[in-house]
Amino acid sequence: MLELSKKISSLVGRTNAEYELIKEGDKVLVGFSGGKDSLTLLHTLNRMKKVAQYDFDFKAVTVTYGMGEQVQFLADHCKEHGIEHEIIDTQIFELAGEKIRKNSSFCSFFSRMRRGYLYTAALEQGFNKVALGHHLDDAMESFFMNFFYNGTMRSMPPIYKAENGLEVIRPLIFCRERQLRAFADKNEINVIGDEACPGMRFDVKMPHARATTKELLAKLEADNPQIFVSMKAAFKNFQPSTFFNKEELNRIIEDEEV
Numbered sequence: 001m002l003e004l005s006k007k008i009s010s011l012v013g014r015t016n017a018e019y020e021l022i023k024e025g026d027k028v029l030v031g032f033s034g035g036k037d038s039l040t041l042l043h044t045l046n047r048m049k050k051v052a053q054y055d056f057d058f059k060a061v062t063v064t065y066g067m068g069e070q071v072q073f074l075a076d077h078c079k080e081h082g083i084e085h086e087i088i089d090t091q092i093f094e095l096a097g098e099k100i101r102k103n104s105s106f107c108s109f110f111s112r113m114r115r116g117y118l119y120t121a122a123l124e125q126g127f128n129k130v131a132l133g134h135h136l137d138d139a140m141e142s143f144f145m146n147f148f149y150n151g152t153m154r155s156m157p158p159i160y161k162a163e164n165g166l167e168v169i170r171p172l173i174f175c176r177e178r179q180l181r182a183f184a185d186k187n188e189i190n191v192i193g194d195e196a197c198p199g200m201r202f203d204v205k206m207p208h209a210r211a212t213t214k215e216l217l218a219k220l221e222a223d224n225p226q227i228f229v230s231m232k233a234a235f236k237n238f239q240p241s242t243f244f245n246k247e248e249l250n251r252i253i254e255d256e257e258v
């Protein structure tokens with residue numbers, strides 16, 4: 001078994017208990033890109049399965065995009081560690097065609113399509129949960145990107161129910177990206193790169209909003225090393241009555257009148 005830091009295991013254990021992510025009898029399909037995040041997720045669940053008091057099943061699934069990706073080493077890696085694994089080959093890249101040439105939101109296209117394949121596989125094979133490897137840096141970057149560029153305040157919850165009935169879980173949501181990178185480095189595992197989306201493996205740069213947000217957060221953290229602790233606390237201490245949403249404010253007034 002790979003060496004998993006106690007910090008990651010206990011953080012994931014606490015997140016799991018707090019949000020009831022994985023429970024007795026769950027069947028969890030794990031999105032496994034081969035990147036450091038989903039790799040850590042896979043090995044954390046593998047360990048959890050061995051030590052947890054409750055029984056659950058999981059399986060790793062890798063979606064390819066029809067870009068000539070070499071993913072056999074991921075299948076070999078899973079086999080070596082006794083983890084069930086499936087590769088789903090798709091033509092997402094071809095479908096994206098025009099969008100990628102115009103460089104218009106191809107990342108979200110890849111992500112939406114990939115999600116679709118993961119959901120379909122989960123539903124067809126009787127899984128009730130889909131686990132993704134998003135971490136705290138992802139949640140914060142996503143929040144600030146939406147805040148600064150899209151006019152919404154939204155992020156990535158540890159658990160939610162999709163319209164198709166599947167529950168999507170993010171067991172690493174309180175882990176820092178650097179902890180996950182350290183896990184891959186320490187175990188000398190060859191991981192797939194950190195690109196924000198597969199199209200970037202070719203010639204497209206990291207999307208501007210993401211790059212700017214990442215940089216900004218890194219600068220702020222250099223000034224205030226506790227900033228992620230505060231942001232994480234803020235995400236649990238959300239006070240909608242202090243914003244401008246009229247329905248929310250009306251709801252509060254109506255509640256007070258009752």
Ligand SMILES: Nc1ncnc2c1ncn2[C@@H]1O[C@H](COP(=O)(O)OP(=O)(O)OP(=O)(O)O)[C@@H](O)[C@H]1O
Pocket residue numbers: 030031032033034035036037038039061062063064114131132133134138194195196197
């Ligand atoms: N090709 C894929 N096949 C299956 N699941 C995937 C694939 N790509 C991403 N995922 C899942 O979606 C999650 C989020 O993907 P995204 O590309 O945003 O993450 P990432 O930060 O690059 O993560 P990773 O290091 O795991 O690649 C991943 O952690 C993984 O669980």
